[in-house]
Amino acid sequence: MSEQGRTRRKGYEKGDEEEHPLYRYVCDREEQTGFPLLHTHRIFLKRRGLDSRLRVLILVLACSVLVSRLFSVVKRGESLQWMMVIAALLYLQWHRCRVEQEAVVVMPTLGVQLETVYCSKSVKRRFVPLHRILLPVINEAVTPTTCYSYLALLLRDEARLTLTFLHVRPPLSMLVPIRAALCAAVEQPSLQTAP
Template sequence: MLYSMSFPLSHNDKNKYRYSHHNGDSTCKGIDVHEIFMTKSRVRLLLSHIGILVCLVNCYISLVKDKLCSSSIWKITVIILFAKFMQYKPVKKESLVILPEFGLQLETHYWSGKIARRFVPGGKILRPVLNECVTPFTCYWSLALILHGEDQLMLVFQELKPPLKLLVPIWKALRSSFDVKEGSSA
């Protein structure tokens, strides 16, 4: 059964993310799939390619004109850092497949067709948590797992930074699948 939920999102997030939820059919009972799609922005992709092209032209001009002196090495370093900053993240969607008897499968799908998968055994999951991440430039929410025997949290969505309204139903599904009671400690 396919559920495609829409939540009231802020103007920035409305055109950026889409959430879909699939419950297992009669052959796959108990399997719960949560997907967050990144809408492909042609403007961002175009700006990214233009930025990289400008950086490459500047590198070429610096190498030909300056004949690789010490100032051109600094220019090239700054240009490479700028190109890295402008780089378009090619993530199409990230999904979480809850297999109650086994664990979780985390998938990242790229626009190129590449798929990165990670599996987390159910016995290793102590608790799913919602984290507020604060950086000097932004603040966002993330969904993470506290794992037995690990000293760091494992992010569920490593590439995308979906808004809290999309993370809450996934967090609740994780809590109910792994029997985390309200007020219990890990």
């Protein structure tokens, strides 16, 4: 595709990036000739080397205690081998399930695609057609230990809310521009007559 046919711009209202101690927010706006403006809102989890190393160390110590209790009848040389195997399997499972980023892709005439990218590079996608979205809402969840905001989609013919970010809890300042893009896509007059 030629350069004139496709232009890529970054930014949406407040800017294209926002930093937080745990997350990084990036908004891409992509426009192609003949297609409406496409908004991609990505939230990346920041990696902290010391935290992950500390978690692995705690995991190995916990496995060693567990193995020493479970295999107390096994010879000492064999229990070390079992401990290493169990620790390696637990670490691989933990690393495979870790989330690298989550994204909301707003396609104004089609719908919303919700993506989750894992550290194992597997991607999980969910698509919500635009005619099913009644309203994007920002709610506040209160748990015994914390309070956080989340963005959800109120859908037609569904009693439950559809959460946009399942694994990350971005701050309110990152959720506001995403909700604004979703509201702009939902309130288009051409889509009000859709079934």
